[in-house]
Amino acid sequence: MHTPTGFTPSHVLPALLPGTALAFAYSDAKLLVGGDEQTPAIPTLAELGAAGVDGVRHYLGELQGVPCVAIVLPHPYEPAAGLRLTGLRSLFFRLPESIVAIGARAFQVVEWDRTHRFCGRCGTPTRDKGGERAKECPACGYVAYPRVSPAMMALVTRGREILLARAHRFPPAMYSALAGFVEPGETIEDCVRREVKEEVGVDVGNLTYFASQSWAFPHSLMIAYTAEYAGGELRPDGEEIADVRWFRADALPEMPPSLSIARRLIDATAARLRDA
């Protein structure tokens, strides 16, 4: 997910929001939608108002001139007539990509609101801080921002081969690039070298940035690289990684769906190696 074309982000809630504003209201991880199963719709503020729905609001910005607001609903929550709660993933391909992207952004803001109601240092209830998307503690001054957790993804190459691994949590035949979260004190490049070594036992060099992808489940930023094999024996860690193999760029196994940055990274790299 990324910032959609025509979206101007902002965190300053306008004094007056029009009834046409799009309302991304979440109860826990579920989004409130109208319409039916096949043609879901994000309700407007006016529609929510008519149904008596409201909660803490966080402004997101304007999508092609239409204001978008995130709303924190209680949990559990019983939707009003004509509305229902659904997972954001069920809206992929049923709503425009831009709307799903704003929905993902709203989810992360609501998740942050829900999990930062009290100061993590002294336990005092927090309040929204003026001037930025942050919560501050009125007692001790601690400031908490929305969480974004950087993670690296690495596709290791060796000549015309690429290294793909199968994690225990994957479907039985699926292989993908390696991935892992950045630890305190690391650069992304440090993280790539450490994770590859830990997960499959090899050293890598010549790291090249590929692309990044926001992933709202719950708050990752995946930063993808290619890296060249630089030595060592393949040795899966046995915990996270079930199997790891070199694959020829023209004979690849079952892989993640094309929506994922993993698949884009593998496809682009395999095409480059085949043409080399």
Ligand SMILES: [Zn+2]
């Ligand atoms: Zn505090």
